[in-house]
Amino acid sequence: xxxxxxxxxxxxLFGQTINTNAAxxxxxxxxxxxxxxYHFTVGDNPERLEEILEEALKxxxxxxxxxxxxxxxxxxxxEIVCQVMKDELVxxxxxxxxxxxxxxxxxxxxxxxxxxxxxxxxxxxxxQNTMGTAPGFVLTKENKTVACLPGPPREMSAMxxxxxxxxxxxxxxxxxxxxxxxxxxxxESALETSLMDLIDTQTDPTIAxxxxxxxxxxxxxxxxxxxxxxxxxxxxMVDRIASRIGTYIYSIDGQNLVDVVASKLLEKELSISCAxxxxxxxxxxxxxxxPGISAVFDRGFVTYSNQSKIDELGxxxxxxVMYGAVSRETAREMAEGVFHxxxxxxxxxxxxxxxPEGGTDEKPVGLVCISLxxxxxxxxxxxxxxxxxxxxxxxxxxxxxxxxxMLHILYRALNTGxx
Numbered sequence: 001x002x003x004x005x006x007x008x009x010x011x012x013l014f015g016q017t018i019n020t021n022a023a024x025x026x027x028x029x030x031x032x033x034x035x036x037x038y039h040f041t042v043g044d045n046p047e048r049l050e051e052i053l054e055e056a057l058k059x060x061x062x063x064x065x066x067x068x069x070x071x072x073x074x075x076x077x078x079e080i081v082c083q084v085m086k087d088e089l090v091x092x093x094x095x096x097x098x099x100x101x102x103x104x105x106x107x108x109x110x111x112x113x114x115x116x117x118x119x120x121x122x123x124x125x126x127x128q129n130t131m132g133t134a135p136g137f138v139l140t141k142e143n144k145t146v147a148c149l150p151g152p153p154r155e156m157s158a159m160x161x162x163x164x165x166x167x168x169x170x171x172x173x174x175x176x177x178x179x180x181x182x183x184x185x186x187x188e189s190a191l192e193t194s195l196m197d198l199i200d201t202q203t204d205p206t207i208a209x210x211x212x213x214x215x216x217x218x219x220x221x222x223x224x225x226x227x228x229x230x231x232x233x234x235x236x237m238v239d240r241i242a243s244r245i246g247t248y249i250y251s252i253d254g255q256n257l258v259d260v261v262a263s264k265l266l267e268k269e270l271s272i273s274c275a276x277x278x279x280x281x282x283x284x285x286x287x288x289x290x291p292g293i294s295a296v297f298d299r300g301f302v303t304y305s306n307q308s309k310i311d312e313l314g315x316x317x318x319x320x321v322m323y324g325a326v327s328r329e330t331a332r333e334m335a336e337g338v339f340h341x342x343x344x345x346x347x348x349x350x351x352x353x354x355x356p357e358g359g360t361d362e363k364p365v366g367l368v369c370i371s372l373x374x375x376x377x378x379x380x381x382x383x384x385x386x387x388x389x390x391x392x393x394x395x396x397x398x399x400x401x402x403x404x405x406m407l408h409i410l411y412r413a414l415n416t417g418x419x
Contacts, residue, residue, distance in 0.1 A: 001034045001172055004056035008067035008077050009151055010043035020153050021066040028160060032168060033176045033223045044074040053084050057144050067151030069134035071113040077148055085141045087121040095126055095135045102133050127163040131155040138167055177230035178221035179238055180254030184408050186245060188216050194244050205237045213397065214404045250411055257407045262290040264414040273344040275301040275313055275334045278352035278368065283403045298344050313337025326351050326363055328385055331371035339373050348372045350406055354398045366390035368402045374413050384409050
């Protein structure tokens, strides 16, 4: 099945709103084995919308629209779809009831123009909106399908996952399963080289490689007549991939590194505290985005100046003079200071040069020193240390990649049995 994505809204053309909907839908459809052939964006103009919708239907079997389902006069997507697909709008009582209940729930009056949103094409399958008022719908005529989703990304993504995706899976007549294999510490070219024979000879499952800042990931996808067979084929391929690059893999289910680390900490009931210099609290902020992490995260120190490292963590002034603030020695004493202050099972510290200035030939911008002290129940300690040269001429990227490196050293410790 081939698809077009039609985004409706003048604000998209003006650049006032970033079109995240198109990226979301392309990714989801691709994962389902539906080929996205075109992206169209059109303003709130009925003539142009009709023209683009007709063109999209000539080119592809499926058109998914976002936007234009609201209560105002310029929300005309439903009207144009009915005109092109030769259908008519009728009042849908379940949709009206859902809209009325929404306004009761948020304790706001329902204005007359909201009634417009309860009208849907007579022949359509109605898609419930659990996050807002505008229902979506799927309309099929003469082997051509138009699926209309609301514009707000939160509403659109929830409706797609809960209601539209199951319909599209039935239409495709096959079952698709995929795994996202995420890696750290190997570049995209090295990753591809390690798997080149598998990629060159792939039929089903298929392997696609992607690079993102600081890490790479693979999508392994199988499209079979049954889900069980698709799962089996994907898992067999993931096993083959792991036999070659397993030391770099930290997730086969698409989880990002902070979620993997947080899950391990919660599972093992291990407390953690941190001290940050160059990252300025970004590590603590990243970790505390995970719901429930308060069960294990104790506290974080932001010791940006040399004096704060001395006062808050007990770093020896002689260490700072002899080795500098950005050094393995200072990072270790920072981690030791965190342990003495908190007694946490895992005490991690980072110091570095975020840039864009402040580097030298000996210690360039992007140099990061990390120290992790792991203490078991018997009081035995193991130290993990890393000196990383990030080499980005961008302050925020250096900070973000330093946090990623901290998470990875935690991941290694949590998976060696020492924590």
